[in-house]
Amino acid sequence: MFEMPSGAEIQSIISTLKSGAGYFIPEIYMSGLFLVLILLDLVTGRKNSRLLGTVTIAGLLGGLYFVYQQHAMPDTEFFFGLYALDRFGIFFKYFFIASGVLAVLTTMIDDTLKKHESGMGEYYALTVGMVVGMMMMASSNEMLMLFLAMELVSLSAYALTGYLKREKRSAEAALKYLVYGAVSSGMLLYGFSLIYGMTAETNLLRVNMMLTAHGYDPLVMILASLLVIAGLGYKMGAVPFHFWSPDVYEGAPTPVTAYLSVASKAAGFAMLMRFFYVAIPQGIPGYEDMLKIDWLMILMVISAASMIYGNVVAIWQKNVKRLLAYSSIAHAGYLLLGIITMDTLGTQATLVYLASYLLMNYGAFYVVIIIANRTGSENLEDYKGLGKKMPLAGAALTVFLISLVGLPPTFGFIGKLMIFSALLAKGSLFMWLALIGILTSVISLFYYMLIPLNMYLRESEKPEEGVAETGIGAKLVTATLMILTLYFGLFFQPIANFAHYSSVIFGTILN
Amino acid sequence: MEQFLSIGVNHFLTISVLLFSLGMFAVMTRKNAIVILMGVELILNAANINFLTFSKYNGGMEGVMFSLFVIVLAAAEAAVALAIVINIFKTFKTVDVSSVDTMKE
Numbered sequence: 001m002f003e004m005p006s007g008a009e010i011q012s013i014i015s016t017l018k019s020g021a022g023y024f025i026p027e028i029y030m031s032g033l034f035l036v037l038i039l040l041d042l043v044t045g046r047k048n049s050r051l052l053g054t055v056t057i058a059g060l061l062g063g064l065y066f067v068y069q070q071h072a073m074p075d076t077e078f079f080f081g082l083y084a085l086d087r088f089g090i091f092f093k094y095f096f097i098a099s100g101v102l103a104v105l106t107t108m109i110d111d112t113l114k115k116h117e118s119g120m121g122e123y124y125a126l127t128v129g130m131v132v133g134m135m136m137m138a139s140s141n142e143m144l145m146l147f148l149a150m151e152l153v154s155l156s157a158y159a160l161t162g163y164l165k166r167e168k169r170s171a172e173a174a175l176k177y178l179v180y181g182a183v184s185s186g187m188l189l190y191g192f193s194l195i196y197g198m199t200a201e202t203n204l205l206r207v208n209m210m211l212t213a214h215g216y217d218p219l220v221m222i223l224a225s226l227l228v229i230a231g232l233g234y235k236m237g238a239v240p241f242h243f244w245s246p247d248v249y250e251g252a253p254t255p256v257t258a259y260l261s262v263a264s265k266a267a268g269f270a271m272l273m274r275f276f277y278v279a280i281p282q283g284i285p286g287y288e289d290m291l292k293i294d295w296l297m298i299l300m301v302i303s304a305a306s307m308i309y310g311n312v313v314a315i316w317q318k319n320v321k322r323l324l325a326y327s328s329i330a331h332a333g334y335l336l337l338g339i340i341t342m343d344t345l346g347t348q349a350t351l352v353y354l355a356s357y358l359l360m361n362y363g364a365f366y367v368v369i370i371i372a373n374r375t376g377s378e379n380l381e382d383y384k385g386l387g388k389k390m391p392l393a394g395a396a397l398t399v400f401l402i403s404l405v406g407l408p409p410t411f412g413f414i415g416k417l418m419i420f421s422a423l424l425a426k427g428s429l430f431m432w433l434a435l436i437g438i439l440t441s442v443i444s445l446f447y448y449m450l451i452p453l454n455m456y457l458r459e460s461e462k463p464e465e466g467v468a469e470t471g472i473g474a475k476l477v478t479a480t481l482m483i484l485t486l487y488f489g490l491f492f493q494p495i496a497n498f499a500h501y502s503s504v505i506f507g508t509i510l511n
Numbered sequence: 512m513e514q515f516l517s518i519g520v521n522h523f524l525t526i527s528v529l530l531f532s533l534g535m536f537a538v539m540t541r542k543n544a545i546v547i548l549m550g551v552e553l554i555l556n557a558a559n560i561n562f563l564t565f566s567k568y569n570g571g572m573e574g575v576m577f578s579l580f581v582i583v584l585a586a587a588e589a590a591v592a593l594a595i596v597i598n599i600f601k602t603f604k605t606v607d608v609s610s611v612d613t614m615k616e
Contacts, residue, residue, distance in 0.1 A: 144577050151584050155591050162595050171602045172611050174595045179547055179608070182588060183538050186554030189581065190531055193561035200569035202577065247614050 020078035023085045026066040026093055030132045033059040034125055041121025049120040053108045056124040060100045060131065067093045075506050077141050081203040084141035084506040091351055091502035092138035092270045095358065099263035100131040102362045106255035109366075109474045111373045113253055116164060123163060127259070129156040134263055138270035141278070141506065143192045143202045146271060150188070150235070154181045157264060161252040173251025180234060180244040188231020194224040195279070204279040205507040212281045221280075225295040228275065229302070235268030237261075238332040239305040249325035254372065257321060258365035261328045266354050269335055273347065277508045282342070299336055304436050306333030311440040314447045320368055320378045323447060324361070327404060330444060331357060337433060338419045341426050344510045347503035349422040352496055353415035356488070360403040360412050363481040367397040370470050370478065383451060385460030392475055394455050396482040401448040403485050406441050410489040416441065418496070523564035530557035544596045544606040548589065555585045 005013070021028070037056060044051060067090060075086040104127060107113055113120065133152030140146045158181065162174025196202055198220060199210035233241035249257045276295055310330030317323040335357075338350030368378060370393050375382045387394035403412030420437060423430045488495055503510065530553050537550030559578040566574025596606055603611050 144573075144580060148580060148584065151588070155587060158591050158595060162598060165598055166602065168602050168613050171595070171598050172613055175544065175599050175608065175611060178592055178595050179538070179544070179551075182548070182551040182592065183535075183554065186534070186551055186558065189555060189558040190561065193558045193565070193577075196562060196574060196577070197565040197569070200565065200571050200573075202573045250614050 016078075016080065020083070023070070023073060023076065023078050024083065026063055026070065027132055027135055029063055029066050030128060030135065033063070034128045034132065037125040037128060038121070041119070041125070046119055049114065050108070052120060052124045053104050056104045056128060057101055060097050060104070060128070063097050064094070067097065075504065077205070077506060081205070082140065082142045082145050083136075084139055086139075086504055086506035087502045088270075088274070088347075088505045089135075089139035091499070092266070093135050095266060095354065096131050096134045096138070096263055099259065099266070099358055099362070100127055102358070102366075103127050103255055103259040103263070105477055106258055106362070106366055106369055109373070109471070109477075110253065110255050110369050112164065112167075113255065118165070123160065126156045126160050130160070130259070130263065134267035134270075137267040138274065140271075141204050141274075143196065143204070143207075146275065147185070147189060147192060150231075150267075150271065151185060153235075153264060153267060154185060157181075157256075157260060160256045160259070161248060163256065164253055169251035170253065171251075173248045176244050176251075177248045180241075184231045184234035184241060187227045191224045191227030191231065194220055194227070198224075204275065207279045208281050208507070211279075222294070225276075225280070226298060229272075229295065229298055232268050232272045232275075233302060236265055236272070236332045236335075237268075237329055238302050238336065239309045239329060240302075242306070242309075242329045242332075245329060246322050246325045249328070250319055250322045250378075254321065254365060254369045254378075257325075258362055261324065261365075262358050262361050265328065265332060266358075269339070269350065269354065273339055273350070274505060276339075277342070277505050277510070296340060296342070299340055300430075300433060303333045303336035303340065304433060306330060306336065307436055307440040308333075311443045311447075314444070317447070318380050320380060320383070320451065323380070323451075324364060324368070327444065327448070328361070330440065331361075331404075333440075334416065334419055334437060337423050337430075337437060340430065340433070341422050342510065343422070343426075344500070344503050345422040345425055346419075347505075347510060348496065348499045349415070349418035351499035351502055352418050352492070355495055355499070356403065356411040356415035356485075359481060359485050359488070360400045360410070363400040363478070363485060364397060364404065366474075366478060366481060367393045367400065370474055371397075373470070380450065380454055383454040384458040385455070387452070387455035389460075390470070392478060393470070394452070396478045397455070398452045399482050399485055401451060403489070405445045405448050407445075408489065409486065411485045411492070413489055414492040414496070520564055520568045523560055527557045527560040527564070530554075530560065542607050542609050544599065544608050547608065548592050548596070551592075552585060552589070555581055 037052060040055060041052060070085060070090055073085060077084045130153050133149050136149035137153060140149050158174055158178045161177050162170055164170035195207060198216050199207045201207050201210050230241060237245045280295060307330050310326045310333060314323050314326035317326060335350055335353055338346045338353060371386060372378050403410035406412045406416035420434050423434045534550045534553030534557060538547050541547055559581055562574035562578040599611060600606050
């Protein structure tokens with residue numbers, strides 16, 4: 001079937017790999033950090049959580065330097081087209097490093113994880129493993145690499161979700177996450193196999209070329225799109241692939257919940273954009289004939305359903321983590337709006353929205369952890385009267401929630417504004433989606449504001465327990481996140497410019 | 512008659528679709544966590560058959576590479592999955608997913 005390559009060919013393969021490695025430094029560095037963390041855990045003793053956390057943060061911040069170096073490099077694909085280097089990927093590399101740092105910061109203050117008997121060694125290593133996987137999800141240019149990167153993220157995430165082994169809720173969350181995750185990655189793989197069958201190619205650019213040149217069967221294409229969207233919809237937590245998310249978000253350790261709800265979701269969006277923007281040719285007659293549906297139509301329905309379902313069901317939630325889980329389903333809907341527009345403006349809006357979501361959602365979870373450390377509970381009832389006892393946490397949480405609603409003068413407002421204006425710039429075609437988005441934002445105001453209502457306007461029934469004060473470090477992080485959320489709400493131009501600069505995906509021209 | 516007797520691409524694809532459907536059926540109806548994981552393996556192998564079939568009939572080695580990686584990955588996933596299921600058995604004394612339900616709306 002194929003012949004052994006000659007010596008000269010092997011030489012040329014090796015030189016290609018060598019030249020490609022120069023573009024792959026951030027990922028190599030992160031994999032190295034992963035190994036260092038495992039070794040460090042072996043060498044140091046049991047009580048090494050603080051040391052490992054510090055090393056992880058330092059290591060991740062060091063990675064920023066290598067990503068920064070990539071700005072000077074031209075947009076290209078390397079490793080025989082397996083991997084792409086472009087500004088879109090660089091944006092997400094920054095994003096995932098930032099979310100990794102925040103994940104470690106949230107972990108270091110969490111009391112339940114601190115008490116965990118069998119140490120925290122693997123925890124930080126798995127966090128870094130997820131960062132590597134997510135970077136690769138955002139930059140892979142080939143179906144096999146995309147699938148492997150996604151599985152790297154998933155496998156690390158399963159283990160992190162079930163990290164509190166003795167706790168029933170954590171074990172149950174891991175099982176649910178695993179079952180849904182395994183099935184949806186199987187569906188994604190089946191979708192990829194159908195696309196491979198139509199094109200005989202796995203590189204996204206060449207898939208596009210083959211599809212454009214030879215046309216395709218619309219029915220198979222829709223089936224493949226549906227299967228791929230099912231696999232990615234699970235990562236994004238969009239309706240109807242959301243069933244895992246409330247239980248997993250409630251049961252997982254809170255820092256892991258925050259990590260999953262921001263980083264893993266963003267990786268799903270990055271992969272969705274890269275796959276559909278690059279691999280699927282647009283506007284080919286024959287494709288739209290089939291019942292007038294294509295992948296954009298599917299995404300529109302999913303987006304509308306996510307916004308409505310997430311916001312409406314959140315109203316009845318009594319547990320704050322569960323409430324934030326439903327809100328994250330709704331935010332997946334808003335983010336999909338930016339993808340549906342399929343132009344530079346929409347991509348820019350999606351990136352800005354993701355950046356704002358990183359700050360505000362991490363901020364909200366950070367405060368939830370601080371409060372849980374003090375009260376030992378995440379129930380809405382137990383938030384009564386906390387505003388007076390914990391002034392900084394209360395004020396910060398209120399800011400984050402206002403930002404999640406999308407009211408000025410916060411970063412969340414800028415994100416929503418850009419998404420909706422990108423949508424309306426496409427004309428009246430998407431008017432109904434924008435209307436649903438705005439109306440559901442109004443609904444979201446109600447349930448988000450339940451939390452400040454309980455904190456400030458209702459008196460606590462319990463007497464003060466006299467628990468230890470929150471540490472100065474935690475207060476500093478809370479204040480920083482709060483100030484950043486407000487700051488970027490007023491001075492958003494640098495972020496918006498950077499997002500515009502980053503909305504260039506290798507191999508596709510957005511108008 | 513001829514097209515039914517000589518094995519062609521359609522035979523392989525039919526088997527793959529059947530395997531995929533059986534896998535989905537197992538995942539959706541079964542209560543035992545181990546059986547659900549077996550269903551997942553069926554889905555992955557259905558995709559593998561697709562890849563190998565297309566690789567054989569379209570030419571090119573990408574499909575073979577793909578299925579090799581998927582086999583390795585399925586093993587890795589099974590390892591993590593069984594660890595989680597064993598942990599479930601330790602904490603809940605059962606692997607029945609319908610009785611592993613402590614979190615309510």
